Amino acid sequence: MPERRDEPERRDERPKAPPLPSIRLSAYESVVGEAEIEQIYTLAKPLVGSRIQHLSSTYTGGGVAELLARLVPLMRDVGLEATWDVITAQRAFFQVTKDFHNALHGAYEEILPEHYSTYLETTRKNLGLVSSVADFVVTHDPQTAGLVEAREPARKQFWLWRCHIDLAEADPRVWGFLRSFVERHDASIFHLAESGKDLLIPQILLTPAIDPLDEKNRELPQEEIEQTVAGFGIDPARPILLQVSRFDRLKDPLGVIAAYRMVRKWRDCQLVLAGGSATDDPEGEEVLAEVRQAAAGDPDIHVLALPPDSHRTINALQRAATVIVQKSIREGFGLVVTEAMWKGKPVVGTSVGGIRRQILSGTNGYLAHTTAGVAFRIREILSNQGLADRLGRAAKTYVFENFVITRYLKSWLLAMHSVRSGARISPTYI
């Protein structure tokens, strides 16, 4: 597998938008039923022709880009004029926003005045990106929140800030800086209430979702799964523990290795750490090197640095895994957990962010609080095939009921109706 080499040193030119998948809402009827699809068209009808512009920091890598790559075509399919644009920035800006990201997740970061000036300067250079004709402008995460500077009071335009990260323990310096931008939007959107803040604008709650028809989630032939696994030198006949995540300290890949070593004292297994890094994450290479060093000398640890379009490969790895681990220290929602659950796999996740919302411990997976706890639960599942099957079945049903992309689209349409109606609480008739 080729290693990722597209880290942007500079990005002075506007990134080229990748071709978005051609997705039709009607294709999901076989998954969610006719009534659900009809309801979405009814909701979209009053919004047909509305222009909605999504603004983010990258087209590839990470959950935000993946979600937008599905959401934007679906919005177009129901009649919205949806666009997606990405800011132009140099590496220094991404370093600053990475530090902001860590600080907003509660980690200690040295934040200097230069951080703020770099952020403001890049924001200023990108103000021209904001569409003057859009009816709705959505800024995603801290990287693009500052673009609200381009908002003109005279223009009838609704602004939404979509926050994909958990702000519960946000560093007050960074949050104080960002808040001034956030509160100039008409509404904010968070995954979960516990990630929100006490804000002057409405805080809409909208959990993300997976696309069951995507390359990443669709059923695969058993032959292909086996070939993929064998291609990486993994033994399909022995238990496989898997964590899929970009190489990021907040995903604690070293903690996963430590948990695997604890399990190995009791049960035979292999560990696969698979992921890439987002183009807006300059720390990725450094963490990957640390992980490789920690794994050195153990042929049963497979560290796979995958290109951002390895959706089918990841799908195959997840389907081949015996237990899937998500040992995040902080997490926004954790869509990778949703994907694993959709494949009917038992997941052991740490009790943080959206993982808490997805795993009902003991029913459709296990939540753990420490490395030892993760190791204990993995060992328990490896020792009991009946338990693994029961957890996996429950996991799949739970995702079907709560986290499928059609539901996400529906929530977005509701959010648009909500800001248009002034976010009143009395019933709104569509």
Add this chain to the structure above:
Amino acid sequence: MARKPFRFESSLSLTRYTGFAADNLRALLRGLERVPGGSIYHHLHHALFRRHFAIGAFANDFAVWCWKELHEEALGERLTILDPLEFSTIRAARNRLIEEVDRHLGSIEYIQHVPHPRQFFFQESQTFVLPTGREATDLPEFAAEVRKASPDVIFHHFVVATLRVGPGENDFSVWIEEECKKPDLAQKLRELSPYSVDLFTLQKRIADLVLLHA
């Protein structure tokens, strides 16, 4: 054949965080006194949507939090047994919740605090009502439509209708009694509790019952 057809609507909710959170029982009481009525409504009724095959019985969000996070089992039990359909107004529900929590606070010596992720986050629902384009003019048609409907339709006409049409009442029973002249069937539907089964089972039971009496 009914004179007026039954027009099926569905209601969808968008959830919002109110900014109020409670990390102990006293803070929960303060929240119950102050949060918008939409938040009381959300936490009492919307747990029905979050019900899952894994959860044996319906419990509202307040009860679950007191039980699971604060380990106040006695209070949790008392809140669990509250029937949301018993209250015809949000004010009545709010007063009852306040009464239960306040009484329990008077009986305990130590107030347990929980860290941030385990706090109670008061949320509220913004409701959107939309037509489904489907209607029924007689009972067999009605049963067939109910069977095909999404859970949102059942929730709108059968569960929260009580806040619109009166205590213990629902849109289905009103139509069946007034338009189809079947008061016994209407009464049988009133006796079905949405909180004893999940929305999918409820949907099936309504359709079966209607077909049986059609």
